[in-house]
Amino acid sequence: MKAFLETLRPEDRDWELAQAIDPARLPEHIAIIMDGNGRWAERRRLPRVAGHKAGIGPVRSTVEACARLGVKALTLYAFSVENWKRPRHEVETLWRLLRYYLRQELPELQKNDIRLQAIGRLEALPEPVRAELDAAVEATANNRGLLVNLAINYGGRAEIVDAVNAVLEMARLEGSLAALRMDEDLIATNLYTAACPDPDLLIRTSGEMRISNFLLWQIAYAELYVTETLWPDFTRTDLLEAVVAYQKRERRYGGLRAGAADAPSDETLIPALGSS
Ligand code: FPP
Numbered sequence: 001m002k003a004f005l006e007t008l009r010p011e012d013r014d015w016e017l018a019q020a021i022d023p024a025r026l027p028e029h030i031a032i033i034m035d036g037n038g039r040w041a042e043r044r045r046l047p048r049v050a051g052h053k054a055g056i057g058p059v060r061s062t063v064e065a066c067a068r069l070g071v072k073a074l075t076l077y078a079f080s081v082e083n084w085k086r087p088r089h090e091v092e093t094l095w096r097l098l099r100y101y102l103r104q105e106l107p108e109l110q111k112n113d114i115r116l117q118a119i120g121r122l123e124a125l126p127e128p129v130r131a132e133l134d135a136a137v138e139a140t141a142n143n144r145g146l147l148v149n150l151a152i153n154y155g156g157r158a159e160i161v162d163a164v165n166a167v168l169e170m171a172r173l174e175g176s177l178a179a180l181r182m183d184e185d186l187i188a189t190n191l192y193t194a195a196c197p198d199p200d201l202l203i204r205t206s207g208e209m210r211i212s213n214f215l216l217w218q219i220a221y222a223e224l225y226v227t228e229t230l231w232p233d234f235t236r237t238d239l240l241e242a243v244v245a246y247q248k249r250e251r252r253y254g255g256l257r258a259g260a261a262d263a264p265s266d267e268t269l270i271p272a273l274g275s276s
Helices: 002-006 013-020 037-043 048-054 056-069 081-085 088-111 127-139 156-174 184-188 236-248
Strands: 029-033 073-080 115-119 147-154 201-204 223-226
Touching (some): 002 013, 002 056, 013 236, 037 048, 048 056, 048 088, 056 073, 056 088, 073 081, 073 088, 081 088, 081 147, 088 147, 156 184, 201 236, 223 236
Parallel strands (some): 029 073, 029 201, 115 147, 201 223
């Protein structure tokens, strides 16, 4: 955090926000639904794909800010299993942008010790996209700083189905299928994100109050933060504001606020049930 503050100017709002962040309570994993590219473009009477292109800058600045802050993992929803329904030229532009991003950013990822991973049904990606993605993942595999998960051809339900099938397949190979009992650990350890902690903070841009099939299992206890800002306008300031808001929340995981437990149950409020 000290190193991060040194990159900021005290007269900037980001400096003030960064000062308000407690480094000991940073979200370990931030997940983002990057929404609003189309609306950003429509408001400027530009084609939708111009919004996607303008969405690259915030990807870059968010990755950099998370790395500097000391966040451990960042998961970005880049392409959902449902996004194939979009016009072909829009889908093709998204693949082109992804390849452009990988080429442009690889040196920066290496310099900042950032590890790239892709999650989703990657086998369905066009071959050149897949090859470039695999190469970037391999090139950064030994980095030890921020882990960036790009969710591509990703769906939360599909991920759970894939995890269950992986468990079944393993049991079949081991000959233990008849005795198999599913439990939460078995599913969690077979998700695409098994190697990182569940997200603490889920950010969605452009004001929609939806989860859109993103990380359904992993966000069970995540804090949700929705901003009206459209993704292409999302800046480091927006990210810092989300982290400050997150740190003001009290996470209870189904328990009670400290000091909120009251006296043993009062039978005048809820009469005891007879045995009949
Ligand atoms: C949602 O906006 C955004 C997407 C479907 C794609 C996200 C892609 C990028 C941010 C650019 C490239 C990303 C990487 C990782 C290189 P929308 O089109 O649904 O917006 P709308 O709801 O306003 O129509």
